[in-house]
Amino acid sequence: MTTLTFIQPDGSEKSVAATEGRSLMEIAQGAGVAGIVAECGGSAACATCHVVLPQDVFDRLGPPEEHEEDMLDFADAPREPCSRLSCQVNVTSDMDGMTVRVPAA
Numbered sequence: 001m002t003t004l005t006f007i008q009p010d011g012s013e014k015s016v017a018a019t020e021g022r023s024l025m026e027i028a029q030g031a032g033v034a035g036i037v038a039e040c041g042g043s044a045a046c047a048t049c050h051v052v053l054p055q056d057v058f059d060r061l062g063p064p065e066e067h068e069e070d071m072l073d074f075a076d077a078p079r080e081p082c083s084r085l086s087c088q089v090n091v092t093s094d095m096d097g098m099t100v101r102v103p104a105a
C-alpha cells in the first residue's frame, strides 16, 4: 500500500491510502482532501487540481507535458517550481510516504 499525506495551507495534514496507477487527483477527491476541486474531471483543462510535489519526486517524474505547463499558468495559486496538476500524476509505489502540498487558492 502506498500512503500519501496532503498538507493544507494552514499546515493541517491528511494521510490517505493510495492505489497505484490512479491519479493524485482521484486519490485526493476520494479521500475528501480540501482544495482539490478538479472541475474538469481530470482532463487537464481547469487547473483546479494544482498541487506542489517534493523536489525529488518532481525531478523523477520529468517535466510536465506542454499542455499541462500551459494550464499551470491559470491555477488560482501562483505556480511554484514543483507545481503539477494532480490529475496528470499517477501514483507509483516509490511515492510511499510522499507529502503533497495543496497551495492556497
Ligand code: FES
Pocket: 025, 037, 038, 039, 040, 041, 042, 043, 044, 045, 046, 047, 048, 049, 071, 085, 086, 087, 088
Ligand atoms: S482536474 Fe482539471 S486540470 Fe486536473
